[in-house]
Amino acid sequence: MNYLISVGIKKCREESIGEIPCAYDDANLIYETLKNILDTDFSDSQSICLTGPNLKEFSSVVKMLKRNLDESDNLIIYFSGHGDLLDRDELVLLFSDADDGEEGRYNLLQLKQDLRQAKFQTILILDCCYSGAGLSIANSTNIFSNDKISVLASSSPFNRATFDAEGSIFTRSLCNILNGLNESGRLISLRILAEEIRKTGNKCYVNISNGSPDNILVNPTMLIEDNEDFKKRFLMRIKEVDTTTREMHWYYLMDLPEITKFEVLNSYFAEEISEPHWLVRRAIGSVISEFKNFKMKESIILNLLRSRDWMAQCIGLIGARRSLDHESIRDEVKSILLSDTQIDAIWLANLYLSDYGDLDIDSVLSSSLSNTPWGVLDIWIRYSGKIDRHSLLEKIKETVDKSLLTPLFIHMYFESGHIEDEELLGPIRNSKLIPFLYELKKRGETKSAKQKWLFSSLYGNWRDQLDLKLRNFFYYARDGEVHTELELASNLPLVEMRMAIFQYVTIYPDSKYYDCLKWGISDPHPWVKRTAIRALQEQPTLLREAFQEGINGQLYPGKFDFILEAISIGIDCNDYTAQHTLSRNEEESIKWATQNIMKERRISI
Incomplete structure (x- = not known):
């Protein structure tokens, strides 16, 4: 694991010491660059970017990390600020409390002492005047010592570092090289960094700790040669x-x-x-x-x-x-x-x-989402927790056709007990299944794209999908009660809830419930129809209803997914696809995908 202390010192206490305007930006740039490139090998929780610290603050962070790191870790210390020479051969780093005496001045030999007997590797990146004078701390003067400090420096021992309006020339070049090597999937080490920086015409000096040929930051697991x-x-x-x-x-x-x-x-x-x-x-x-x-x-x-x-x-x-x-x-x-x-x-x-x-609700309500009951409810779901609910409801009622509001009002009743229209509730008010579904947890989302396929396969394909624990309801209810509840379920306002029922029936098929689930075949939403035809595929006479009318892709999503699902369970969709006014691009897309679908069998409807 890599741990970073990125330091930027813009100005010191001693006013005669000039300001380095880019120092804070340099420290932040290094932090973000290494964080991105090292990825999972970067400890964001224990790394830190220090802008304008005094010497005591810096030293305390070094000592804290020394206690926590082990031999498999790297400690990377970056410094952008003023450097000074002591006795023409020892590099001193100036922190924000540096005065005209010895206060706030850190001799690199002290760093070597602070890290004495550390088991981990330390990489010191110096972007300051005379930084080359710091290269010597990588050399061991004692054959019995186990110092593990490597240094990358921006200037020779007697030259100054340079910056322009865009920041430090060395740091900018270093970050560009880091990004370029990473994008190419190449090995990233201190020697390679120094070599690549020199190729750009900039100065760079490197000294690796005794006993190590190089210090590797990134060793790609796979390199595509061609x-x-x-x-x-x-x-x-x-x-x-x-x-x-x-x-x-x-x-x-x-x-x-x-x-x-x-x-x-x-x-x-x-x-x-x-x-x-x-x-x-x-x-x-x-x-x-x-x-x-x-x-x-x-x-x-x-x-x-x-x-x-x-x-x-x-x-x-x-x-x-x-x-x-x-x-x-x-x-x-x-x-x-x-x-x-x-x-x-x-x-x-x-x-x-x-x-x-x-949260531009006016734009959202002027979009195509406001043209269907599903879309209106989706707007409510996305925004009701982010803006005032009463204001949002009034805005929706003012903008949207009244005929599209029924699912929203039913949802509000089961979500929070809010009654907008008593007559809309009817028998569903006494449903046991609908409140049960509202208590189920949604699948949620993962920030890891690599884990998305696995979680989708195990727990469902989209973030709003419900956890399929319906067996607890089906198992403990009487058949007559289940039939009644499944028929009432056609009034479920949320698409994911209607889908959950058919997903359950797909996993636990029971033919005695098929007839009271036929509403799913004619559901206006393709996502529901898609799950319904798979659940009811043993009833081809019921399936016919799902293919009577085409799907308006400007009102409901999932048109192609419904068609591909039907083809995958063995239904010939040529005539149904022809009902849709498709562009040539869409026709070729469906044709191409259809050729590669693994059909489970053939169903005649």
């Missing part, structure tokens, strides 16, 4: 495999060097392959969201968000979800929210904008 060959093989494989295998391939791409991922993604999108399945789109978007190089990430995201292909927009939105603090990306997401694209993209745009804290 990106072009890998890219061709990967894309060829993507074109010929089923949905689950495509999804897994994208997640496995996550650990490869950024330059490899960037080239694969650019080539993939250049071929204009539209991915119709939302799980695979999520996987591709997750790969993009994990990019550490923002320029690479931004270029991919903006191209996708500006695409006319709604499937590409969805991938871009997923990739953008953690980058909405950047105005260029946020503006494009807002543009999608107010566009006439497919609702799949509009829903994602609203989801991530509300997560970010962009």
Whole structure:
């Protein structure tokens, strides 16, 4: 594990010592760069960026970490500030309390003493005048000592460090080199850093601790020697495999060097392959969201968000979800929210904008989400915990057609006991199943894209999906009561609750309940219909109803997912697909995906 103390000293107590305006920014830049590059090998909780500390504050952090680190760890100390020479050969670092005497001055020989008998490696990065004079502390003068200090310095023992309006020239070069090596998936060590910095025309000096040929910061587990060959093989494989295998391939791409991922993604999108399945789109978007190089990430995201292909927009939105603090990306997401694209993209745009804290409720209510009962309720779900509930409700009632409000009012009753319209409740007021469903926990979300596939496979595919503990209800209720409750369940306001019932029946099939669940076949939402046809696939006569009318993709998301689900359980959807007015891009996308679906059997409806 790597632990970092990043120090920036802009000014000292002694006024005659000039100010270094970039020192704080340099310290922050190093901290963020190493945090991103070292990733899981970086201890964010025990690393620190000190801007303007006095000598006592710095020393106490060093001593604290010395007690906590073991021999497998690295302590990295970065210093941006003033350096001075003592007796022309000893480097002294000046902290914020440095005066014209000895106060606030730290002789590097003292650091060697402070770290005496430490079992861990120490890497000292010095960006100060005369920093080369500090190289000597890496040398052991005692054959019995076990000092483990390596030094990277920005200047020779008798030269000054330089900075300009953009900051320290050495630190900027160092961070650029670190990012470049990381993106290329190359080994990162002190000697390699020094060599690469010198290639840019900047000065850099290195001295490695006795007994070590080099000090390695990042040793990539995998290096793609031929990106072009890998890219061709990967894309060829993507074109010929089923949905689950495509999804897994994208997640496995996550650990490869950024330059490899960037080239694969650019080539993939250049071929204009539209991915119709939302799980695979999520996987591709997750790969993009994990990019550490923002320029690479931004270029991919903006191209996708500006695409006319709604499937590409969805991938871009997923990739953008953690980058909405950047105005260029946020503006494009807002543009999608107010566009006439497919609702799949509009829903994602609203989801991530509300997560970010962009609470422009007027824009949301003017979007296509306000055209369906599902969309109106989704708006309430996303914003009722972030703005005043009474004001939000009044705004919705003023804006939205009254006929679309029933699910919202039912939801408010079961969520909080609020009664907006007594007549709407009717028999569902006495339901036992609906309150039971409201008490179930949702699956939640994970920030780890690498874990997303596993958790989705085990616990459900999306963050609002309910924990399937319905067996506790079915097992202890009488058959007559279960039949009544399942029929009432058609009034469940939340899509994820209606889905949960069919997901349960898929896992624990029981034919005696099929007839009272036929409402799912004609549910207006494709997500519910998708789970219903899988649960009721043993009843082909019931399934026919699900394919009588096409799905309006500007009102409800999941049109393609419903079609692909039907094909996967063996239903011929050619005639049904023809009912939809599809673009050529959509037709080719469905055709391509259909060829690679693993059909379980053939069902005639």
